[in-house]
Amino acid sequence: MNDEQLFLLIQKAKEKDQKAQTKLINVFWVDVFSFVMKKVKDENDADEITVNVFSKVLSKLDMYDPHFQFKTWVLTIAQNTVIDFWRKRSRENQDPTENLDEVKNQFAKSPEELMISNEEQKKIIKTIESLDANYQDIIKLRFFEEKSIKEIAEELGISVANTKVRVMRAKKVLAELLKNNEFDDN
Numbered sequence: 001m002n003d004e005q006l007f008l009l010i011q012k013a014k015e016k017d018q019k020a021q022t023k024l025i026n027v028f029w030v031d032v033f034s035f036v037m038k039k040v041k042d043e044n045d046a047d048e049i050t051v052n053v054f055s056k057v058l059s060k061l062d063m064y065d066p067h068f069q070f071k072t073w074v075l076t077i078a079q080n081t082v083i084d085f086w087r088k089r090s091r092e093n094q095d096p097t098e099n100l101d102e103v104k105n106q107f108a109k110s111p112e113e114l115m116i117s118n119e120e121q122k123k124i125i126k127t128i129e130s131l132d133a134n135y136q137d138i139i140k141l142r143f144f145e146e147k148s149i150k151e152i153a154e155e156l157g158i159s160v161a162n163t164k165v166r167v168m169r170a171k172k173v174l175a176e177l178l179k180n181n182e183f184d185d186n
Contacts, residue, residue, distance in 0.1 A: 001027060009027075010061065025057075025058075036053070047148070047149045048149075051149070130177070138152065
């Protein structure tokens with residue numbers, strides 16, 4: 001793909017053209033996945049991180065400066081996402097019993113807080129139920145059944161690349177709906 005074709009593809013993707021976004025992801029998927037795989041050395045983690053990278057790329061396309069190589073910009077986002085992954089992983093690996101009493105007190109919920117939490121959970125489930133059936137399936141498989149991208153692709157009979165794009169879009173649509181519904185009931 002030459003620079004002019006890439007520039008046109010980026011422009012269409014900025015305009016929320018889903019075919020252009022999918023093509024953009026497909027063009028750079030292998031480069032990003034390979035880069036991430038070298039850093040994390042685990043296929044499932046690399047898959048998850050790569051999906052997150054492209055989610056960030058699509059949401060930040062307006063920030064891309066065409067004076068720089070697009071691939072370099074994407075790989076910079078990938079690098080930062082890998083750094084975030086390792087930071088999160090290192091926090092998860094800390095001794096969970098350290099400062100346990102402080103944590104217990106900090107997260108002790110009153111009955112009112114528990115009720116609010118249950119209501120929030122019901123809102124989330126209701127929002128998920130309002131989604132397109134394809135997005136509902138993807139969210140259920142990915143986040144409730146915690147299946148890998150590959151397992152979801154096999155179960156739905158679609159390609160891994162298509163599954164990755166669907167997961168990313170479902171997350172984006174759900175996040176928007178939740179953000180928009182956050183203040184509706186007040």
